[in-house]
Amino acid sequence: MKRFSGLLLVGLLSGATTLGAYKLVFDNDTPTSALSIAPEQSNYTRTVGYNGAEQIDFTQAADKAVHTVVHVKNTSYATVPASPWDYMFGYRGGGQQQQQVGTGSGVIITADGYIVTNNHVVQNASELEVTLNNNQTYKATLVGTDSKMDIALLKVETKDKLPFATFGNSDxxxxxxxxxxxxxxxxxxxxxxxxxxxxxxxxxxxxxxxxxxxxxxxxxxxxxxxxxxxxxxxxxxxxxxxxxxxxxxxxxxxxxxxxxTRKIIEDLMQYGNVQRGALGVKGGELNSALAKDLGIDETKGFYVNDVIADSGAKKAGIKKGDIITKIDDREINGFADINASIVTKRPNDVVKVSVNRDGKMMLVPVKLSKNEINSFTYDGLELEDVTDADKKKLKIDYGVKIKEITDEDWMPYYDELKDGIILRIGNMKATDIESVSKVLENKRPNQKVRVEMLTKNGQVVQFLI
Incomplete structure (x- = not known):
């Protein structure tokens, strides 16, 4: 039996993620709502000085960029215990509101005011404000986010045509x-x-x-x-x-x-969430030590140790023991290379996977699938995504269900909480289990987050967690 001690198992399943989920309806015919994409260019000429150093003038690039970059101010309000007794006897409600301010940067990407920034810059925001390079200030609204890739999309309302960035090809x-x-x-x-x-x-x-x-x-x-x-x-x-x-x-x-970034933004604009495909394999990056453990000669590529049931990889015939060497035109050395190949794709897109199977090279077309994170437990509350049946029964199109309660502190409220549907957490719609889990995992110690929940009796209630 081969030894797998050096093999890090990683499920390369990138499910759709969003913490924002404000569905954006926009006019595709409106040029200001379309992202500006730079035309493909061949390798441009660099001037080399006598000492071999590149003589590059940064001034034009800097002048183009500075006018598109904004300052982002995030104001949030945390509920803190009003007295030491709240700490001692289990704090569940009341308390005092404490203002907290964070700052970061953002980039204007359309003339009509769409701005991209990091998810962590705007996380838990109650108010968002952006200041342009000309010191003009606007209130901003959150359109949506992708917490996994740390991207968020904002919108400011303005009649002015704003300077905006042109997307280059990062590949x-x-x-x-x-x-x-x-x-x-x-x-x-x-x-x-x-x-x-x-x-x-x-x-x-x-x-x-x-x-x-x-x-x-x-x-x-x-x-x-x-x-x-x-x-x-x-x-x-x-x-x-x-x-x-x-x-x-x-x-x-x-x-x-x-x-x-561009693909995430386009998804948020068109769908209201991120449509990310999943290959459906588990495995590890090959190296000399791992190849020796596995008893193989190859030292480069991604070794498949397992294939997820019902995934695109499974349906395409990829097997345990296969070595993925390339996806489309990108060479594969490990996890990040595979992700870079599929993160710009959507479910049902087809990628060409080059596989080394027992020394024989094969080209396998794989239709990407979509992964769902099913459950998450926090503070004695076991949460799961709302099923289609629940959505139809309760006449909702999103939410996270409280499947079970395991903490004694919540037991007095068991009947109200059990099978309740979380609709909002903090200032975010609870679109799926992953969005809720990210908010709860990233909140500060002793910080309380307000939860809006639909009970099984159809009542909307609020509580702090």
């Missing part, structure tokens, strides 16, 4: 290419820093679905949600995080690629 960027990071670190307006692309398809999460651009351009607190642009001023990423023990920049930062 075309190369390691070593110059980039600019534009944002509002430390509440300073329109700060520009330069660096190079350090790596592509970086995954920083345990679930293996992220695929970041890594750069050494200086990014600090407040840069989150700002623009990463190439030397033509085209948007190639949304800055999202830094790698630091101090909270300030010490060498590397990460951005969500523009191709992924």
């Amino acid at each position: 075309e960027i190369k390691v070593g290419e110059w980039v600019l990071a534009v944002g509002n670190p430390y509440n300073l307006t329109s700060t520009v820093t330069a660096g190079i692309v350090s790596a592509k398809a970086r995954n920083l999460s345990k679930d293996g679905i992220q695929s970041f651009i890594q750069t050494d351009a200086a990014v600090n607190p407040g840069n989150s949600g700002g623009a990463l642009v190439n030397t033509r001023g085209e948007l190639i990423g949304i800055n999202t995080m830094i790698s630091s023990m101090t909270g300030s920049y010490v060498g590397y930062s990460f951005a969500v690629p523009s191709n992924i």
Whole structure:
């Protein structure tokens, strides 16, 4: 029996995620609502000086970018216990409202006021305000978010035509290419820093679905949600995080690629949530040690250890022991490469998967499926997605059901809570189990979140969790 100690099992199932879910109805014929996409370009010429260094003028790219980047102010209100007795005897309600303010950056992507930023910049917001580079301030509304990729879409209402960014093709960027990071670190307006692309398809999460651009351009607190642009001023990423023990920049930062961002935004605009496809395989990234454990010669690619039942991969005939080497035109080395290949696709899209099966190369067309996260338990409440039958019976089109109560503190309210449907949590619609779980997992210690629930008797009630 082969030893699998080095194999990290990861279910590459990227289900549709949204924390916003305000369904956006827009006119496809209105040019200002369409995203601006840069035309495909061949490798552009760089001027090289006598010392071998590239002589690149950043001024035009910076001038294009700074006018599209905004400052985002997030105001939230947390209910805190009114006295120490609330801590001692189990706090469930009442308390005092405490205002909290966070800041970040955003990028205008249409002339009529759509703005992309990070999910963590606007999370739990009661009020959102954006300030343009010309100091004009607008109230903003949240259209929708994708918490997995840390992207959020905002909208401001204005009669003015706003400057907006043009999306570049993030698949075309190369390691070593110059980039600019534009944002509002430390509440300073329109700060520009330069660096190079350090790596592509970086995954920083345990679930293996992220695929970041890594750069050494200086990014600090407040840069989150700002623009990463190439030397033509085209948007190639949304800055999202830094790698630091101090909270300030010490060498590397990460951005969500523009191709992924663009697809998320288009989904939010058209569907109100993110339509993300799933390949349906579990496995691990090959290396020399793992190949030796498995008794195979290949040291590169993604080793399939399991195939999810009823998934596209299963139906296409992909088997345990297969090695995925390429999806469409992208070479596969691990989790982030697979995600980068499918995260811009939707359920029912077909991808061409190159598979090494016992030394024989095969090309397998796979129709992507959709994954659902079924259940989540928090503070003694077991939650699950609402079934189609429940939706029809209760005449609702979304919600999360309280399946069971296991905490004694909730038992006095068992009859009211059991089978209740959570409609809103905080300021977000409870569109699915994943949206609710993200809000609950990310709330601060002792912070209480207001829940709006439809009881099985048809009454709408509110409580704090």
